[in-house]
Amino acid sequence: MPAPAARPARAHLRLLQDLTEAIGVSGAEGPVRAIVRKQVEPHADSVKVDALGNLLVTRRGAGRARLRVMVSAHTDEVGMMVVSVSSEGLLKFEKVGSIDDRQLLGKPVWVGADRLPGFIGAKPIHLMSDDETEQTVKVESMSIDIGSGSKTAAEAKVKPGDRATFATRFRRMGPSVMAKALDNRLGVATLIELVQNPPDGIELLAAFTVQEEVGLRGARVAAFSLDPQAALVLDCTPANDLPTWDGEENIAYNTRLGSGPAIYAADGRTLAHPGLLEHFIHTAESEGLPYQIRQPGGGATDAGVIHVARAGIPSLSLSTPARYPHSAAGIASLADWRDTVRLAHAALSSLTERTLRRS
Secondary structure, eight states: OOOOOSSOOHHHHHHHHHHHHSOOBTTOOHHHHHHHHHHHGGGOSEEEEOTTOOEEEEEOOOSSOOEEEEEEEEOOBOEEEEEEEOTTSOEEEEEESOOOGGGTTTOEEEETTTTEEEEEOOOOGGGOOHHHHTSOOOGGGOOEEOSOOSHHHHHTTOOTTOEEEEOOOOEEETTEEEESOHHHHHHHHHHHHHHHSOOTTEEEEEEEEOOOTTTSHHHHHHHHHHOOSEEEEEEEEEOOOSOOTTSOOOOOOSSOTTSOOEEESBOSSOBOOHHHHHHHHHHHHHHTOOOEEEOSSSOOOTHHHHTTSTTOOOEEEEEEEEBSTTSSOEEEEHHHHHHHHHHHHHHHHTOOGGGGOOO
16 A cells, blocks of 8 residues: 655645534534544445444455554544523533633633534623632633523523534644644544555554543443454644743653654553554654654553453554644644654554564
8 A cells, every 4th residue: 555645635634624623522423423434434344333432444454364453543522511501591511521721711612513603701801800810710600602692592502411612713824733623633534544545464443432531431442342453542642842931941841843743652541562662663763754752641542441451452652743732722733743644554564463572
């Protein structure tokens, strides 16, 4: 199979736009799943949706027996869930997934399947006391205003349980893109390309998983069902690479934008399989692809539950860096994304059982 293109074609960018602008808050990933299914079904040997909503796709290799490799990318995004409607028609909500309360106030949102426009209101600064300007408003004190004017009018459009997400449009910004939900629609777009242009040498078990942002739930079920010999998790990881406020060197950056795909040695839930870690580093160097080692520390990917499924599954995570994840908009380098696709394809194409052996 030919290697993926180094630069994004118009079709790649259009797909990423469609994925990021879709509403797919955890537990309600249907719109994203529909986009993915349309893209992969013509290329798949089998496609099914399991009880949790994972889209599981098999692309079998021809000829000799091949390694069965699960490649996972979560389809869900952080967001909000409507819990009640006030007498004034304002929507009370809770967060779904990890969002800093400070990221919410003053943001336009889309609510429900009909993408109703709304706004997370804030008290005007003209009316705030000095003490109030120093405080962080908690989510419990916030509401989404959809301009309904009354409880009856609002309830005709919205019901408890409806999801909401940031109303952010995809934008190309020179060598970068800005969008909501780059975590993890970048990984989803990468996995779609692997299904369409599969790596040689493996049987690809593509898992477009659900509910990662609320506890890696979909991946746990998918790993048990697929029972692979190895797993690669495609995700999006924070690039905390901006200058520090005091001018000191930033040495706790996690990853850096423009430095290539991030290979994980460790995170808060997983220690990478040493054979896979060495293989991906060797592949990047032999192919002349940029890469970086994600700084070990907190956070987690679907690998956190995959690697301990069944009798244990050798696992590794590979991420495209992005600034400002879990907020209204992130920024990612197109070159980092394309190099993630190329590294995943090349490393999976040369994967062997020897890579997975423990000494």
